[in-house]
Amino acid sequence: MSQDTKTGVAVGIRQRFGNLSSAVGALLLVGAFAFPYLPGTGQYEVFLLGQILAFAIAALAYNVLLGYTGLLSFGHAAFFGGSAYAAGLAMQYYGMTELLLLIPLGVLVAGTIAVVIGFISVRHTEVYYALLMLALAHLIYVLTVKLYTITGGTDGVAITTPTIAGVNYLTAWGYAGYLMGILYYVILLSFVVTVVLLWTFMHSPFGLTLKTIRDDPERARAIGIPVRRYRWYASIMSGLFTGLGGVMYAFLNGHVTPGTVLHWSGSGELAFMTVLGGTGWFFGPITGAGAFILIRSQAQQLTEYWHFLMGLVLFLVIVFEPEGISGIGARIRRRIQRWRGRGGER
Amino acid sequence: MVQQILSEQLVIILNGLSGAATLFLLGTGLSLIYGMLNFLNLAHAAFLPLGAYLAASLIQATVGAVGGTLGFVGLFVVFLVLLVVVVPAVVSIVGLAMERTAFKPLYGIEDDYQLLATFGIILMMEDAMKFIWGGEPVSATAPSNLLGTFSLPGGTYPWWSVLTILITALVAGTLYYFFEETRLGKITLAMAEDEEAVGFTGIDTRSIHLKVFVIGIALAALGGALYLPTASVTTGLALEFVILAFAVLVIGGLGSLKGAIAASLIIGMVQAYGSYYVPVLELALVFLLMATIMLIKPTGLFGEIEA
Numbered sequence: 001m002s003q004d005t006k007t008g009v010a011v012g013i014r015q016r017f018g019n020l021s022s023a024v025g026a027l028l029l030v031g032a033f034a035f036p037y038l039p040g041t042g043q044y045e046v047f048l049l050g051q052i053l054a055f056a057i058a059a060l061a062y063n064v065l066l067g068y069t070g071l072l073s074f075g076h077a078a079f080f081g082g083s084a085y086a087a088g089l090a091m092q093y094y095g096m097t098e099l100l101l102l103i104p105l106g107v108l109v110a111g112t113i114a115v116v117i118g119f120i121s122v123r124h125t126e127v128y129y130a131l132l133m134l135a136l137a138h139l140i141y142v143l144t145v146k147l148y149t150i151t152g153g154t155d156g157v158a159i160t161t162p163t164i165a166g167v168n169y170l171t172a173w174g175y176a177g178y179l180m181g182i183l184y185y186v187i188l189l190s191f192v193v194t195v196v197l198l199w200t201f202m203h204s205p206f207g208l209t210l211k212t213i214r215d216d217p218e219r220a221r222a223i224g225i226p227v228r229r230y231r232w233y234a235s236i237m238s239g240l241f242t243g244l245g246g247v248m249y250a251f252l253n254g255h256v257t258p259g260t261v262l263h264w265s266g267s268g269e270l271a272f273m274t275v276l277g278g279t280g281w282f283f284g285p286i287t288g289a290g291a292f293i294l295i296r297s298q299a300q301q302l303t304e305y306w307h308f309l310m311g312l313v314l315f316l317v318i319v320f321e322p323e324g325i326s327g328i329g330a331r332i333r334r335r336i337q338r339w340r341g342r343g344g345e346r
Numbered sequence: 347m348v349q350q351i352l353s354e355q356l357v358i359i360l361n362g363l364s365g366a367a368t369l370f371l372l373g374t375g376l377s378l379i380y381g382m383l384n385f386l387n388l389a390h391a392a393f394l395p396l397g398a399y400l401a402a403s404l405i406q407a408t409v410g411a412v413g414g415t416l417g418f419v420g421l422f423v424v425f426l427v428l429l430v431v432v433v434p435a436v437v438s439i440v441g442l443a444m445e446r447t448a449f450k451p452l453y454g455i456e457d458d459y460q461l462l463a464t465f466g467i468i469l470m471m472e473d474a475m476k477f478i479w480g481g482e483p484v485s486a487t488a489p490s491n492l493l494g495t496f497s498l499p500g501g502t503y504p505w506w507s508v509l510t511i512l513i514t515a516l517v518a519g520t521l522y523y524f525f526e527e528t529r530l531g532k533i534t535l536a537m538a539e540d541e542e543a544v545g546f547t548g549i550d551t552r553s554i555h556l557k558v559f560v561i562g563i564a565l566a567a568l569g570g571a572l573y574l575p576t577a578s579v580t581t582g583l584a585l586e587f588v589i590l591a592f593a594v595l596v597i598g599g600l601g602s603l604k605g606a607i608a609a610s611l612i613i614g615m616v617q618a619y620g621s622y623y624v625p626v627l628e629l630a631l632v633f634l635l636m637a638t639i640m641l642i643k644p645t646g647l648f649g650e651i652e653a
Contacts, residue, residue, distance in 0.1 A: 074461070127386060127461065131640070135596075136633070136637055139630055142630050142633065143630050146626045146628070265465075305476065305477055307469045307472060307473045311466040311473070312470055314462065314465065315463050315466035315467060315470070318466070319452070
């Protein structure tokens with residue numbers, strides 16, 4: 001086989017797989033839109049998928065830093081929880097009930113937090129970036145716990161059902177109708193918007209610049225990229241979208257506490273989802289969030305000690321497959337390719 | 347009036363010192379293991395609650411078995427041996443077993459991934475402790491009750507906390523002597539610079555590696571054992587101690603013993619004065635300080651290595 005035909009075969013395979021994966025993607029998307037109407041789908045399943053989508057938004061955003069910029073953050077709970085709290089407190093104190101206003105509010109607050117703590121944290125890289133983010137995010141956590149007269153302390157804030165475009169769907173459709181009818185679709189739509197926007201950003205010159213910085217910060221600096229400033233931009237972008245995930249989670253859950261959304265272990269869980277799915281693939285964090293929520297929901301039903309299982313999974317992933325689920329996928333793909341390369345003979 | 351103020355200040359300073367003692371025992375191990383062995387172990391902080399839980403079980407068993415038969419001195423000696431010798435020894439064995447199985451595969455991988463993998467390990471350790479000792483707070487105040495309290499114009503103060511401060515000061519002095527004066531200490535410092543080069547001189551770096559690791563874990567366990575008689579231990583405590591341990595690490599500087607002493611004293615005092623004068627900001631001040639030090643002096647107060 002000549003070199004040319006070999007390349008031709010490789011391109012052919014790539015195209016076929018490329019088409020296959022976009023077909024799978026389209027099918028999954030249609031499935032997600034039809035999900036509440038599929039036979040056998042109840043409130044719990046919709047709630048679970050909604051949760052997966054909310055965390056997938058945040059994990060995709062997390063990967064802008066971990067996978068594309070090469071920065072590990074232990075401070076994302078501040079964005080996730082900051083946004084959730086902003087929505088909750090705005091409802092409680094200012095009587096804001098309009099979801100279409102509360103979402104941008106949450107995202108904006110998360111973005112503001114990211115502007116500030118990102119600006120400070122990018123003064124360092126690697127572990128010190130992670131620890132600086134951790135310190136600053138934990139500052140927000142302890143303040144939220146201690147300023148209980150305003151924030152409700154460890155009891156958290158109840159998130160009442162919002163109106164959407166002025167309509168109170170809860171009274172119109174009841175809880176099941178609200179969850180499965182409108183809230184789920186708001187979350188799904190936010191997810192789709194996040195995927196499209198982040199995909200565009202990550203495949204634009206901006207995204208490529210981030211990758212350059214990840215691969216070799218010194219060289220990036222040498223060719224004139226303002227490395228620190230781009231790391232800051234990446235932190236802000238990551239913070240904004242993590243905030244979108246956070247506010248979605250808040251409305252889905254109906255209640256936020258410092259322990260569930262602001263504690264540093266929440267940042268660890270986001271990192272976990274991202275690594276579980278694979279940092280090297282754009283869609284990896286989505287599979288990671290899905291796998292994380294599914295494993296967790298099963299483990300919670302099985303045992304009180306589900307943290308143990310989650311910890312074990314994280315440990316095993318890092319030791320045996322640091323590229324996560326997408327790494328396993330790549331292995332299988334390579335094997336198929338090798339098999340095809342041999343003309344389909346074993 | 348003056349006496350009142352002095353007594354208030356004395357209580358705050360004692361609180362600061364006993365807080366600093368726990369922080370020192372917690373943070374030194376993390377700092378030594380990261381600074382010298384280049385292993386960033388987020389799960390390190392879990393060895394403190396492990397020591398505390400173990401101490402609780404041992405104290406309760408002892409009180410149940412021989413509590414009435416021993417005199418004051420006998421019981422005190424038994425408690426001291428249990429908390430200062432037995433607990434650190436047992437936890438060290440657990441730590442060694444974990445080093446073999448869980449930590450060894452993580453040596454040499456990127457710091458970031460070490461952080462994540464050890465995050466997994468601390469989740470497992472938390473649940474293992476919850477499985478053994480249950481989800482309710484555990485306490486065993488017998489040693490503190492035995493020593494009693496002394497009175498100040500403002501109230502009473504437990505002698506046990508004073509003892510904790512003294513024991514920790516002794517430990518800090520011993521460690522300081524060990525790392526500054528002994529051959530092993532010097533080898534350890536050299537290993538922090540270049541482990542491979544030390545290996546070429548024929549020194550068994552693996553065995554020294556293990557020794558530093560065990561010292562670090564034993565310190566954390568001792569911290570837990572001394573902490574327990576005046577407090578209680580519950581699930582989730584490990585996750586709270588993680589951040590305080592990191593605060594000691596970054597404020598003091600990696601692998602620096604002097605730094606760990608200074609950092610724990612500073613954090614202890616900030617917490618003590620903070621919780622007295624501005625209780626709302628008690629912990630916030632600590633993390634504000636941590637962030638400030640990282641920005642102004644990234645190597646920490648006494649560190650030479652920047653992460």
